[in-house]
Amino acid sequence: MINVTNPATGALISQVLEHTEDEIKAKLENGEKAFETWSSINAHARSRLLRNWSAIILKKKQEIAEVMTLENGKLLKESLGEVDYAVSYIDWYSEEAIRIYGRTVPASAESKRVIISRNPVGLVAAITPWNFPAAMMTRKAAPALAAGCTFIIKPAEETPLTTMKLIELAHEAGIPEEVIQYVNGDGAKIGSLFTESRSVRKLTFTGSTPVGKLLIKNSAQTVKNVTMELGGHAPLIVAKDADIDFAVKQTVLSKFRNAGQTCICANRVIVHEDILDAFSEKITEAAAGLQVGNGLVEDTDVGPIINKKGFEKIKSQINDAVEKGAEVLTGNAYSANEEKGTYFVYPTVLKNTERDMTIMQEETFGPVLPIISFKELDEAVALANDTAYGLAAYFFTNDYRVGTYLHDHLDFGIIGWNDGAPSGAHVPFGGMKESGLGREGGAEGIEPYLETKYLSIGNHM
Numbered sequence: 001m002i003n004v005t006n007p008a009t010g011a012l013i014s015q016v017l018e019h020t021e022d023e024i025k026a027k028l029e030n031g032e033k034a035f036e037t038w039s040s041i042n043a044h045a046r047s048r049l050l051r052n053w054s055a056i057i058l059k060k061k062q063e064i065a066e067v068m069t070l071e072n073g074k075l076l077k078e079s080l081g082e083v084d085y086a087v088s089y090i091d092w093y094s095e096e097a098i099r100i101y102g103r104t105v106p107a108s109a110e111s112k113r114v115i116i117s118r119n120p121v122g123l124v125a126a127i128t129p130w131n132f133p134a135a136m137m138t139r140k141a142a143p144a145l146a147a148g149c150t151f152i153i154k155p156a157e158e159t160p161l162t163t164m165k166l167i168e169l170a171h172e173a174g175i176p177e178e179v180i181q182y183v184n185g186d187g188a189k190i191g192s193l194f195t196e197s198r199s200v201r202k203l204t205f206t207g208s209t210p211v212g213k214l215l216i217k218n219s220a221q222t223v224k225n226v227t228m229e230l231g232g233h234a235p236l237i238v239a240k241d242a243d244i245d246f247a248v249k250q251t252v253l254s255k256f257r258n259a260g261q262t263c264i265c266a267n268r269v270i271v272h273e274d275i276l277d278a279f280s281e282k283i284t285e286a287a288a289g290l291q292v293g294n295g296l297v298e299d300t301d302v303g304p305i306i307n308k309k310g311f312e313k314i315k316s317q318i319n320d321a322v323e324k325g326a327e328v329l330t331g332n333a334y335s336a337n338e339e340k341g342t343y344f345v346y347p348t349v350l351k352n353t354e355r356d357m358t359i360m361q362e363e364t365f366g367p368v369l370p371i372i373s374f375k376e377l378d379e380a381v382a383l384a385n386d387t388a389y390g391l392a393a394y395f396f397t398n399d400y401r402v403g404t405y406l407h408d409h410l411d412f413g414i415i416g417w418n419d420g421a422p423s424g425a426h427v428p429f430g431g432m433k434e435s436g437l438g439r440e441g442g443a444e445g446i447e448p449y450l451e452t453k454y455l456s457i458g459n460h461m
């Protein structure tokens with residue numbers, strides 16, 4: 001059994017059966033068999049079924065959001081927002097389903113004709129993280145189903161309930177049970193079953209970079225098509241001319257969403273030396289004013305850390321920075337109860353950080369904001385790009401030349417210019433370098449679920 005607990009209280013909220021190896025293999029076979037029927041249903045019918053799914057989820061929005069907050073710990077208002085965000089992917093791909101175009105090209109001889117078509121890859125296996133249990137699932141399931149693929153997912157052990165609920169609602173919407181399925185259990189074990197299986201033609205993973213690397217390696221044995229949405233370490237540059245108050249608001253929005261546990265949270269703030277004190281003072285005041293507590297309580301701004309492992313990583317990064325000379329402007333305070341298994345980190349702002357500090361090199365995944373200063377723009381770019389990651393980056397400036405220079409020189413897949421919240425179903429979300437492979441969302445997000453086939457017809461009249 002998997003014990004699902006509330007990270008804010010430690011209370012056991014549910015127990016979920018782990019699937020056996022035989023059950024998982026049977027589901028994979030069923031998913032492969034169901035592909036023939038599902039992929040032959042016309043795209044307009046698939047589109048309608050996705051719209052049904054979207055409508056049914058929205059009717060259950062409050063219930064789903066409450067379950068999400070109970071198992072994830074995020075604020076109820078964030079869970080409500082995530083349900084809308086998750087549904088936006090289903091809506092977007094319900095429309096893309098009927099816009100998967102092929103084309104003809106001029107043949108090389110009068111007796112020939114050439115037709116190029118786009119076809120679903122087959123059974124898609126997905127593995128998703130705990131931090132967005134609804135959106136990370138629909139960001140994969142919606143384009144896969146729209147393309148005509150069948151789908152099986154292993155949600156994170158911390159947050160299986162939200163994903164299980166969404167799949168139950170998909171069946172209620174008329175999407176057949178074998179077309180979209182879930183399995184629960186140990187990630188490593190199920191990951192191996194997915195990568196070894198020849199029934200699975202596509203593996204899509206959202207999670208940490210180390211696990212992503214392992215899955216890419218193991219997928220080579222059957223040459224699987226892979227999408228990897230991995231770790232991040234977002235820089236946030238505040239230029240000399242920036243509107244400081246606006247930059248502070250957007251930095252708080254980016255940094256403290258989901259208690260700092262998102263892949264695109266600002267992880268390093270790089271501020272021009274002329275405005276360093278003014279920015280530091282304002283961001284510290286804002287961070288110190290955030291309420292920490294249970295996500296179900298209305299006035300809470302920052303919920304719990306998901307587990308002890310995440311909590312200890314955050315603490316170790318703060319301790320390392322302080323030992324190497326960082327100044328704590330606010331935070332570096334904790335509320336932990338080992339017996340209950342509850343862990344809270346108070347919003348923390350660090351100043352006088354240096355590149356050699358762990359917090360400047362590794363993803364934090366917590367409500368901690370290290371600040372470093374720069375003088376010339378190329379120095380800011382060098383600091384920002386000094387990471388193995390390439391997911392999201394942000395900068396705040398009203399100078400067109402500064403903005404275009406930074407856009408051109410920052411090596412990140414997602415860039416927010418005066419925008420701390422750049423995500424959406426309409427844009428190709430994803431990273432460069434060790435932040436992953438492929439994109440999810442937008443026109444690009446259905447491509448990973450399609451194979452291109454061309455037909456050359458000879459001896460034509």
Ligand SMILES: NC(=O)c1ccc[n+]([C@@H]2O[C@H](COP(=O)([O-])OP(=O)(O)OC[C@H]3O[C@@H](n4cnc5c(N)ncnc54)[C@H](O)[C@@H]3O)[C@@H](O)[C@H]2O)c1
Pocket residue numbers: 127128129130131132136154155156157186187188189190191192206207208209211212214215228229230231232262263264363365391435436
């Ligand atoms: N790029 C994105 O879109 C995105 C979105 C959300 C989270 N993330 C990243 O995910 C990480 C946080 O999530 P997490 O702690 O759940 O990550 P994680 O990699 O530990 O776990 C993610 C999923 O992988 C499973 N898993 C764990 N070990 C596995 C293995 N050996 N083989 C197969 N599956 C395995 C887990 O059970 C879980 O379902 C952060 O690095 C964050 O940046 C990235």
Ligand SMILES: O=C[C@H](O)CS(=O)(=O)O
Pocket residue numbers: 131132135261262263264423429
């Ligand atoms: O944590 C990663 C998510 O993809 C962030 S977002 O909700 O998509 O912005």
